[in-house]
Amino acid sequence: MIQLSKIIASFLIKLLFILLLVSSTAVSGQKRSTSVNISSSGKTTVSIKNGFGNNFSLEYKGEITLSDDDTDVISISDNGYMEIKKSAFGSRRRIFIEPDNSGRLIKKYYVGGSQKSFDAEGKKWLSEILLEVVRSATLGAEKRVDRFYKEGGSYRVLKEVGNISSEHVKSRYLKLLLEKDLKEKDLISVLNTIGDDIDSDHHSASILKSHTKKFLAYEGATSAYIRATGEIDSDHHKAEVLKRSIKDGEISDTQLKALFQITKAIDSDHHKASVLKEVLNRRSLNSENMKLLVNTAKDIDSDHHKASVLKQALNKNDMPQSVYNTLLSSIGDMDSDHHIASVFSELLRNKIDGASLTYLLDLVGDTMDSDYHQANVLSQVASKQDIANNALTNYLSALREIDSDAHQASTFKELSRKDFEAVQLIKILKATNNISSDHHKAESLLSFASKVRNSNSDVKAAYTAACKDISSSSHYGRALRAIQ
Numbered sequence: 500m501i502q503l504s505k506i507i508a509s510f511l512i513k514l515l516f517i518l519l520l521v522s523s524t525a526v527s528g529q530k531r532s533t534s535v536n537i538s539s540s541g542k543t544t545v546s547i548k549n550g551f552g553n554n555f556s557l558e559y560k561g562e563i564t565l566s567d568d569d570t571d572v573i574s575i576s577d578n579g580y581m582e583i584k585k586s587a588f589g590s591r592r593r594i595f596i597e598p599d600n601s602g603r604l605i606k607k608y609y610v611g612g613s614q615k616s617f618d619a620e621g622k623k624w625l626s627e628i629l630l631e632v633v634r635s636a637t638l639g640a641e642k643r644v645d646r647f648y649k650e651g652g653s654y655r656v657l658k659e660v661g662n663i664s665s666e667h668v669k670s671r672y673l674k675l676l677l678e679k680d681l682k683e684k685d686l687i688s689v690l691n692t693i694g695d696d697i698d699s700d701h702h703s704a705s706i707l708k709s710h711t712k713k714f715l716a717y718e719g720a721t722s723a724y725i726r727a728t729g730e731i732d733s734d735h736h737k738a739e740v741l742k743r744s745i746k747d748g749e750i751s752d753t754q755l756k757a758l759f760q761i762t763k764a765i766d767s768d769h770h771k772a773s774v775l776k777e778v779l780n781r782r783s784l785n786s787e788n789m790k791l792l793v794n795t796a797k798d799i800d801s802d803h804h805k806a807s808v809l810k811q812a813l814n815k816n817d818m819p820q821s822v823y824n825t826l827l828s829s830i831g832d833m834d835s836d837h838h839i840a841s842v843f844s845e846l847l848r849n850k851i852d853g854a855s856l857t858y859l860l861d862l863v864g865d866t867m868d869s870d871y872h873q874a875n876v877l878s879q880v881a882s883k884q885d886i887a888n889n890a891l892t893n894y895l896s897a898l899r900e901i902d903s904d905a906h907q908a909s910t911f912k913e914l915s916r917k918d919f920e921a922v923q924l925i926k927i928l929k930a931t932n933n934i935s936s937d938h939h940k941a942e943s944l945l946s947f948a949s950k951v952r953n954s955n956s957d958v959k960a961a962y963t964a965a966c967k968d969i970s971s972s973s974h975y976g977r978a979l980r981a982i983q
Contacts, residue, residue, distance in 0.1 A: 533635060533665050545636040555585035555628070557636055565639045567646060570626035572596055575604060583625075583632060594625055634663045637671045644675040653685040657692055670702040677710045683717040690714065690723035694730040703727065704736035708743045715748025722754060729761045737761065738770035742777040752788055759791045763798055771795070772804035779811045786819045793822060797829035805829065806838035813845040823855035830862060836869040840876055847879045856884055857893045864897035873897065874906035878913040886914075891923055895930045908939035915946035921954055925961040932968055940965075941974035948981035 536544045545557040561579020565572060572581060580597040593609040594617075607614060608621025615621065633639055647655040656676045663669050673689060681689070697703045707714070707728060714724040724744065731737040741758060744750065750758060755778075765771040775792055778784070784792060793812060799805040809826060812818060823846070833839050843859060851859070860880065867873045877898060880886065886894055894914075901907045911931060919927065928947065934940040944965055951962045962982055969975040 533667065535636070535667055543636070543638075547635050554587075555583065555632070555635075557584075557632055557638070558582045559638060563638060564642065565629070565633065569630045569633055569643075571622075571629070572604065572606075572625075574598075574602070577602075581638075583628060585628060592624060594621055635665050635668065637668055640668070640671050641675060644672055648676070648679060653679070653681060653688060657688055660692060661696065666697060666699040666702045669697060670699075670706055673697075673706050674709055677706070677713065681713070683720050686714055686717065686720040687723045690720065690727045694723075694727035700731045700733035700736040703731050704733075704740050707740045711743050711747040715744060715750065718751065718754070721748065721750060722757065725754060725757045725761060729764065734765045734767040734770040737765055738767075738774050741774045745774075745777045745781050750782075752785060755784075755788050756791060759788075759795045763795050768799045768801035768804040771799055772801075772808050775808045776811055779808075779815060784815075786821050789819060789822045790825045793825045793829055797832065802833045802835040802838040805833060806835075806842050809842045810845045813842070813848075818849075820852050820855070823851055824858060827855060827858045827862060831866055833866070836867045836872040839867060840869075840872040843876045844879060847876075847883050850884065853885075853888070853890055856880070856886075856890050860890065860893035860897045864893075864900040867900075870901045870903040870906040873901050874903070874910045877901075877910045881910070881913040881917060886917065887923070891919075891926060895926060898930060899933050904934045904936040904939040907934050908936075908943045911943035912946040915950070919950070921958050924950060924954060924958050928958070928961045928965045931965050937969045937971040937974040940969055941971075941978040944978045945981050948978075951982045 532548045534546045538544075540560070542558065542560045546554075547556065548554045559579070559581040561576040563572060563576075563579065563581055564574040575581060575596065575598050577598065580595070582596075583594045585592050591611055595607045595609075597605055599605055606617045606621060606625075608617040608624065609615065610620075633643065643659070644656055647659050651658075653676060656672065660669050660672050663672065673692065677686075677689060693703050693706055697706070707724065711724075715721045721744075728737060728740045728744070731740065741762060744758070758774075758778075762771055762774045765774065775796055778792060789812065793809070796805055796808040796812075799808065809829065812822075812826070826842075826846070830839055830842055833842075839862075843863070846859070860877075863873055863876050867876070877894065880894065884890075898907060898910055901910070911927075914927065924947070928944070928951075931940055931943045934943060944962065947962070951958055959982060963979065966975055966978045969978060
């Protein structure tokens with residue numbers, strides 16, 4: 500029995516030890532949280548939670564001046580005050596400070612619910628806690644930044660920023676530092692701090708957007724700016740920073756490559772497209788960067804957003820011919836015939852080279868399913884582009900992919916408005932064999948009748964052979980009489 504009791508006691512001791520260890524780990528692992536509220540009356544309330552049993556709050560109003568060693572409050576403006584409360588494992592302390600009518604500070608110290616002597620105990624506690632307070636709030640931030648900057652420039656301010664845990668307070672200190680006349684190396688140090696030490700996307704973006712022109716005034720700082728932007732996880736904030744940098748600064752062609760790499764990492768089609776459209780709105784692009792932009796647009800999954808970017812790119816007067824194939828390759832990933840056709844329509848407004856035209860015609864036949872959209876694009880090609888040699892072969896191949904006889908016929912009619920050599924005319928006439936309907940086949944042939952009458956015997960023979968595929972005697976006779 501005694502032995503059993505010892506075993507049970509030993510087990511309970513071990514269990515208690517494990518529970519204490521787990522409890523301690525859980526408490527130490529609790530994340531620090533800070534909430535800040537500024538009322539319309541100018542009162543600021545800051546609540547800090549460092550884990551179970553170790554919290555404090557700060558409430559203040561007016562302009563508060565601290566001693567240079569951050570251990571005491573030396574002045575508060577009229578109608579202002581400051582109150583600090585802290586609880587730690589059941590112990591509660593509070594300090595309340597306000598000026599009297601002559602501006603002299605009245606300082607009161609409380610432990611639990613009892614007031615204690617400030618000079619005896621409160622002064623010591625204030626000196627111990629005040630540094631933690633000012634690093635948890637923006638209290639006295641302007642004068643502290645000024646003081647540190649005078650002591651050791653941006654290095655000294657950034658060192659203090661490293662001691663601050665609140666993202667909100669870090670952001671305030673960095674913004675105050677950026678109001679100084681900083682050199683390029685100082686700006687790069689600030690940007691490295693933003694990228695390495697600011698976890699909040701909101702605060703990182705806020706700092707980067709607030710001083711864009713200053714950051715982008717130097718090439719080295721611009722590169723650091725783009726790197727810092729790349730550390731932002733939020734697509735919204737990342738896109739907003741990139742768009743501000745495009746709007747407010749002169750980014751070099753080399754830096755623009757880095758910008759496109761960051762844009763590629765944006766998951767949201769909407770935000771990715773918004774950055775690319777901002778680039779197109781704000782600057783001219785050389786051939787290489789236009790290709791990079793189009794390749795970045797290729798990663799957009801939404802046909803709507805991809806088409807909107809590609810059409811805007813095609814609207815630019817400086818779109819080089821060498822980019823057309825890159826642009827066309829990005830269209831191959833699109834599913835919507837409507838959006839594909841809308842990009843093709845924009846592209847076909849300008850004369851395009853033979854290789855690009857052949858590629859486009861292959862895409863019409865291979866990627867589009869809608870007879871209406873296929874016929875519409877092919878009609879635009881016929882009316883606006885030079886169709887010869889390989890282009891004509893690919894054109895007729897795409898035309899054969901249209902199932903609707905009516906749409907095929909309308910496309911042949913548009914094609915008949917162009918002038919062709921005899922060999923090309925023979926190819927076109929043979930292609931009408933793909934139309935099943937006698938009516939539409941006859942209509943297609945009739946559209947070429949005038950050209951056939953003025954051509955050689957080989958062309959007339961090809962026309963006659965095509966007419967023989969018409970079963971209806973009336974349609975056959977009408978088509979044949981047209982060339983006699």
